[in-house]
Amino acid sequence: MLSYNPYGLIIELNMSNNVDYLNNIISYQAMHLFASGLIDDVIIGNAYASEEELRALSEVNRYQLMLHVDYVKQISDIEKPQHFRRGDMNEIVIRSTMPRVTYKDIPNPPHDNEEEFQRGDVLIGNDNFGIYKNEFQIVLKPHKEPRKNKIGSIAKDELFLLDFIKP
Template identity: 55%
Template sequence: MRQLGLSIYPDHSDFEKNKAYLELGKKYGFTRLFMSMLEAGNSVDETKAKYQKIVDVAKQLGYQTIIDVSPRIFDQLGISYSDLKFFADLHVDGIRLDQGFDGATEALLSYNPYGLIIELNMSNNVDYLNNIISYQANTPYLYGCHNFYPQVGTALPYDFFEACSKRFRQFNIHSAAFVASQVGNMGPWNVNDGLPTLEADRRLPIEVQAKHLWASGLIDDVLIGNAYASEDELKRLSQINRYQVQFHIDFVKDVNDIEKTVALTPQHFRRGDINPNVIRSTQPRVTYKAVPNAPHDNEQEFQRGDVLVGNDGFGIYKNELQIVLQPHKEPRKNKIGTIAPEELMLLDFIKPWSKFKFIS
C-alpha cells in the first residue's frame, strides 16, 4: 500500500514540536517517518535517549520509522555492522544506508536478527542493487529510498530518476521518494531550498509533487523532506488519490450539469487504441447518451489541457469526454474546463487504459 510520510530532525529541533507534528500527521493519515542521524553529535547514551524518546512517540501513533545513517555514524557511535542492536534499542523499524558498501555487507545486514528493514539509496543508476541481490539478500527486508536535495538546481532530472527507480521496481523493492514543503525550513544541513527528489517538483504545490511521483508508477511512499509542513499541506496531501491520476479541473462559466456529471462521476480510462490528439474517455457517451447537451464554448481553438465533452451536434459521440493533447478546433465539442497548469505534465502518464479522475 502507498504511504505518506514526514521527516523530522531531532538534532535541530524541539521534542514537543516534533511530537505535535507527528500527531498532526496522524490526523491526516501519515504513517511513515524519516529521521536523519547523519549529523549526530552527542554521546552514545545521549544520542540513544534523544532518538528513542521521539521514536516511541511515533510508534504509539502508528508510524513506521526508518533512520538515515552513514558509515561515519557507525564509527562515531562505535556500532558494528555485524550487530545492529543499537538501532533495535532505538525501536526504529529500519535503517537507511546513505552510502553503499560492497553488496555482501548489505545482503548480510538484511538477515539481522532484529528484523530491521535495510533501506538502500536509490539515487544511483548503477548495478548496486543487482550486486546485493546476487549475494542472496533477504529481499522482503530490503527497501529503497531516493535522496533529497537541499540546494536548488541539484535534484534529479526525471529521466535519471526513472532509470534509477526501474532498477528497484524490477525486483519489486518497496520504494520511496521526497517532496518539498513550501513553508518548511528545516533539514539536516544549513542550506534548505526545499528537500525534493525531483528538481522539476521543487516549487510546485506539494500535492502536485506527490501526484507526479505516484503517476510514475515507480514510487510506493511519498515523504515530505523538510519540516515542518503546514497543516494545509498535510490536508491537501491526504486528499489526493494515491492510486490513479486525479486532475484538478477549473470549469468554464457556462459548464452545465450534465458536463459536470460527465467529468466528476465516472471512473475514466483512456481508450486502448490511442491517438496523439486527445485522451478519450468513451464510456460516458454510453451512460449519458440520452441526456441533451447544447453547444457552448465550442468555437475557439482548444489547447493542451482543455477538457471537452461532445455536444448535441456530435451524434454518437455526444457526452464523450476528451482531454486535449494537440491544439485543434471542433464545434461539435464543448470546452467544459481546463486542467490546472501545474498538472499538465501529468498528461504524459496517461497511457492506453490508464485510469484517471477529476476533482473540482
C-alpha cells in the same frame, strides 16, 4: 550506478525543496512520483510543511490521478462524472467514453466551441457529434472541432500529469 546493483538494494531518494517554493508542491510531487510508476512510497521529512500541505498530500490517491479543472461556466451533471481513459489511445485527446453511453439521450447544445482547443482543455461532444455526443475528452494536441464544447481546462500546475494518464 547503485540502482543497477546485483544485490537488490533498495534505493531511496532524498529530495529537498526551496522553502519559498513549497506552496502545494508536495502533493504535486507525490502525484508525479506515483504516476511515474517508479516508486512505492513517499516519506515527507519537511519541517516547513503546513497542515494544508499535509492534508493535500494525504488526499493523493496513488492509483488515480485527480486533476483539478477550472470550468468555463456552471456545468451540468453530464459534464462532470468520474472518468477513465480508453485503451485505444491517440495523440490528440484522452477519451473517456462512458458518458456518451450513460447520457446518450441527454441534450447537449453547442457552446464554447469556436476557438482552437489547447493542451489541457476539457471537452465534451455536443449534440452535433453523432455517436460521440457527451464523450468526455482532454486535449493533448491543439485542434479545432465545432462538434465539441469546451467546459474547462486542467489547472496549469497539473498539465505535466497528462503524460502519465494511461488506459
